[in-house]
Amino acid sequence: ATPTSIMVGTGRAAQAGVLFRKGDSLQALRDVKVVAVDKTGTLTKGAPELTDFVCASGENQDQTLAAIAALENYSEHPIAQAIVSAAKDKHVTLPKAEQFESLTGLGVTAQIGADQWHVGADRLMTQLGADLSAFTEQAQTLAQEGKTPMYAARNKQVIALLAVADPIKETTPRAIEQLHARGIKVVMITGDNRHTAHAIARRLNIDEVVAEVMPEGKVQAVQALRETHQHLAYVGDGINDAPALAVADVGIAIGTGTDIAIEAADVVLMSGDMQGVVTAIALSHATMRNIR
Ligand code: ADP
Ligand code: MG
Numbered sequence: 001a002t003p004t005s006i007m008v009g010t011g012r013a014a015q016a017g018v019l020f021r022k023g024d025s026l027q028a029l030r031d032v033k034v035v036a037v038d039k040t041g042t043l044t045k046g047a048p049e050l051t052d053f054v055c056a057s058g059e060n061q062d063q064t065l066a067a068i069a070a071l072e073n074y075s076e077h078p079i080a081q082a083i084v085s086a087a088k089d090k091h092v093t094l095p096k097a098e099q100f101e102s103l104t105g106l107g108v109t110a111q112i113g114a115d116q117w118h119v120g121a122d123r124l125m126t127q128l129g130a131d132l133s134a135f136t137e138q139a140q141t142l143a144q145e146g147k148t149p150m151y152a153a154r155n156k157q158v159i160a161l162l163a164v165a166d167p168i169k170e171t172t173p174r175a176i177e178q179l180h181a182r183g184i185k186v187v188m189i190t191g192d193n194r195h196t197a198h199a200i201a202r203r204l205n206i207d208e209v210v211a212e213v214m215p216e217g218k219v220q221a222v223q224a225l226r227e228t229h230q231h232l233a234y235v236g237d238g239i240n241d242a243p244a245l246a247v248a249d250v251g252i253a254i255g256t257g258t259d260i261a262i263e264a265a266d267v268v269l270m271s272g273d274m275q276g277v278v279t280a281i282a283l284s285h286a287t288m289r290n291i292r
Contacts, residue, residue, distance in 0.1 A: 009287030017270035025266035029284035038236035039190035048164035050086035143195030175274035215240035
């Protein structure tokens with residue numbers, strides 16, 4: 001490729017809302033055979049809502065929700081916002097939570113009065129040695145509906161099951177269809193529950209799923225995929241996507257995402273969705289075709 005044609009190509013891309021931060025990513029993108037995608041905030045809106053809340057018998061619904069919201073009030077995770085806003089809608093008064101700690105990829109913990117509370121994924125509860133069995137069947141059903149189940153434990157005693165649902169972006173299904181039409185394989189990489197991830201992947205015809213990965217696990221997942229599929233692009237929006245964006249052949253950040261993701265990426269999409277990935281790939285093909 002000549003420098004001039006690359007310049008013309010990147011200029012045209014910029015007009016289409018695709019910013020190539022390096023000229024050679026225009027070439028690299030043409031050869032991409034696999035697109036690995038973060039789920040939350042990339043395939044989905046990243047704005048979940050609380051859909052289900054079930055307490056163990058003998059527990060007060062409102063008080064339990066208030067305690068959970070008191071913890072989540074300190075968390076910046078989108079799941080936390082869903083829970084806090086559900087508690088606000090119910091006009092419950094939040095108790096005082098102290099010694100809050102965010103357990104990345106797992107959940108949150110804090111002290112309320114004399115009690116230690118935990119809210120998070122099943123693997124957090126397993127780590128605590130808490131017994132989930134009263135809720136596992138219901139959780140499984142929720143996950144199969146594409147919802148993310150979570151648990152709340154007081155003093156390592158599981159007392160509630162919660163679920164949030166994060167709607168798929170309107171433009172996602174068509175974008176995946178178009179990637180498939182180009183013979184590109186689409187892989188979902190997420191920290192979310194395995195059953196939830198598979199339910200959403202089925203709806204979107206996603207070819208492969210890597211679920212329940214801790215943030216640092218995203219890099220390992222991308223590296224493992226690269227061993228079998230060269231020419232891999234990674235698409236993500238969050239802080240925890242930055243390392244994966246950096247190790248992919250082409251890192252593509254959603255422009256509405258965090259600055260840290262944008263800085264780690266080779267390509268930035270102004271559109272804020274997967275449609276931009278299709279546009280970027282189409283432009284790379286058009287530019288490279290003109291060159292030969
Ligand atoms: P992702 O952003 O890829 O969905 P994360 O690594 O941020 O994944 O979170 C993984 C899982 O950890 C979530 O699906 C949830 O079960 C749990 N989790 C993380 N943060 C919180 C939180 N603030 N409250 C409750 N659960 C949480
Ligand atoms: Mg995300």
